[in-house]
Structures are given as structure tokens and as C-alpha cells.
Amino acid sequence: MATFFSLCIVFLISGNLFLQTNAAAMDDICRQTKNPSLCVAAMNTDPRSRTAALPQLAQITIDTAEYTAGQTKIRIHGFVMSEKNPGNRNLYSQCEGFYVDALAALDIAPEDLQQRRYVDLKMKMGLARRGVDRCEAAFMQASPFRKENDFVGILADAVAIMATILSR
Numbered sequence: 001m002a003t004f005f006s007l008c009i010v011f012l013i014s015g016n017l018f019l020q021t022n023a024a025a026m027d028d029i030c031r032q033t034k035n036p037s038l039c040v041a042a043m044n045t046d047p048r049s050r051t052a053a054l055p056q057l058a059q060i061t062i063d064t065a066e067y068t069a070g071q072t073k074i075r076i077h078g079f080v081m082s083e084k085n086p087g088n089r090n091l092y093s094q095c096e097g098f099y100v101d102a103l104a105a106l107d108i109a110p111e112d113l114q115q116r117r118y119v120d121l122k123m124k125m126g127l128a129r130r131g132v133d134r135c136e137a138a139f140m141q142a143s144p145f146r147k148e149n150d151f152v153g154i155l156a157d158a159v160a161i162m163a164t165i166l167s168r
Helices: 002-031 036-043 054-082 086-114 118-137 146-166
Strands: none
Touching: 002 036, 002 054, 002 146, 036 054, 036 146, 054 086, 054 118, 054 146, 086 118, 086 146, 118 146
């Protein structure tokens, strides 16, 4: 009985160290981005992020970026359909096209991660980042999708950093 109790204590302590280690790793990854606080907040939208090993954290982050990008594309399409001004409609259509490109890269990314093609994964994250940046740049002032562009972009940056770490 004492052995079982000792094993439980060791398991709880090691589990706690595991949690701390992965939370620290996530913080280290986010510190390497342009907006560490947004990165941590974005990655924390999925509670599994704090306890995931690096490959799982990359997958969770890709999933979050892809879901958000998909929802944003739907939102942008609503703007395209309801906009009466042809100039604005064109901007929204361009932005929607950039999101199609970003989503294509995010859709393929899990396979690169699973196959351990980290250079390709990093490239896909660059394509996703470029798509949301181009959407933002299409507008003279801040786009109505700035929050989503920043969110998807920072997640893509974080996955690119993870790909670099995993390739070592």
C-alpha cells in the first residue's frame, strides 16, 4: 500500500513538472513571435495547449488557426455578398481569395507535421501568414478583419517556430 501511495505521489509530482515544462515551452515559443502576449492568448484558447508535447502543440495550433481562418473566410464572404459599393466588394473579394490561399496551406500542414516534413511545414505557415497579411494590406486603413488576421498570423508564426525546433 505504501508503494502504491509513493507511486501516486511520484506520478503527481512528475505530472506537475510535465505541465510546467510544456507551459514554459509554449511561453518560449511565443516570446520568439512579434506579439508574445497575443500568441499566448491565442494558443491558450485550447486548454490542451498547456499540457501538450511539442508535436501535439503544433497540431492543436494548426487546428486553431485553420478553424479561425475558416470562420473568418465565411465572415468575409458575408461582406462580399452584402456590400453594395463595387470598390469595397472588390476589396472583400480579394481578402476572401487570400484566405482561400491561407486555408489551403493550413489544410496541408497536418500531413507535413505527421510526416515530419518540418521544412515544408514551416513553408506552409509562411504561406498562411502571407495570406492574412495580404488581406490586411488590401485595405488602406485597418481592415474589418484585423483581429482575425492577427490571430491566424500569430498562430502560423508559432507553428513555424515549432517546426524549426522539431527539425533539430
